[in-house]
Amino acid sequence: MEQRISFVTLAVADLATSRRFYVDGLGWVPELEVDGEVVMFPAGERLVLSLWDRAHFEAEVGGVTVRGPGLLPLTLSHNVETPALVDEVLALAAAAGAPVGTGVEREWGGYSGYFADPDGVRWEVAWNPGPIGRRVVPGTEPVVPG
Numbered sequence: 764m765e766q767r768i769s770f771v772t773l774a775v776a777d778l779a780t781s782r783r784f785y786v787d788g789l790g791w792v793p794e795l796e797v798d799g800e801v802v803m804f805p806a807g808e809r810l811v812l813s814l815w816d817r818a819h820f821e822a823e824v825g826g827v828t829v830r831g832p833g834l835l836p837l838t839l840s841h842n843v844e845t846p847a848l849v850d851e852v853l854a855l856a857a858a859a860g861a862p863v864g865t866g867v868e869r870e871w872g873g874y875s876g877y878f879a880d881p882d883g884v885r886w887e888v889a890w891n892p893g894p895i896g897r898r899v900v901p902g903t904e905p906v907v908p909g
Contacts, residue, residue: 764852769899770840771806772813772887774820774828778802781814795895809899813840824877824885825864838877840887842899846874852888853878 775781782802785791794811795803800819806812817828817836826834843849849866856878857863866876866888873896875889889896897903 764841764855765901767841767901768810768839769842769889770803770811770813770838770887772815772820772838772840774817774836775814776817778814778816785812785814794898803895805898809901811895811899823869824887835884838885838887840889840899842889842891842896844890844900844903846890849874849876849888849890856886856888 773781778799778801782793782796785802785804786793791804791812793802794805795801800816802814804812804814820836820838821828821834824834824838828834828836841852843852846866853863853866853876861878861880863878864876866874868874871891872893873889873891875887875891877885877887879885891897
């Protein structure tokens with residue numbers, strides 16, 4: 764697995780409030796928005812910050828976000844070029860002793876699975892065929908918003 768982070772995803776309690784903070788408060792410009800579900804911002808040459816509605820986050824990742832003991836309300840994402848590479852990285856994480864889920868075809872058109880680091884931080888390993896996915900994978904042509 765390459766030493767890089769593709770997406771930083773924050774599970775948020777109120778997406779509209781978080782969007783206002785980043786857009787109106789900080790002046791960030793979203794690259795992708797799905798009303799009531801997610802807002803994504805370019806955060807570097809191949810880095811995206813994703814604000815994800817907490818209920819949608821919990822449904823995909825599996826678990827309850829921290830309100831005391833539980834799942835941290837964020838994931839780190841490592842995006843790869845193919846679905847097969849998702850499975851390879853998940854196998855690598857399993858071999859390293861991580862709790863690992865299986866790769867799953869997602870309703871958004873990609874393929875991903877999750878593993879947890881020793882502190883319980885969830886890593887998503889994802890193949891995302893869309894423009895926002897190509898943006899973060901080295902060796903692919905990033906799509907720049909125009």
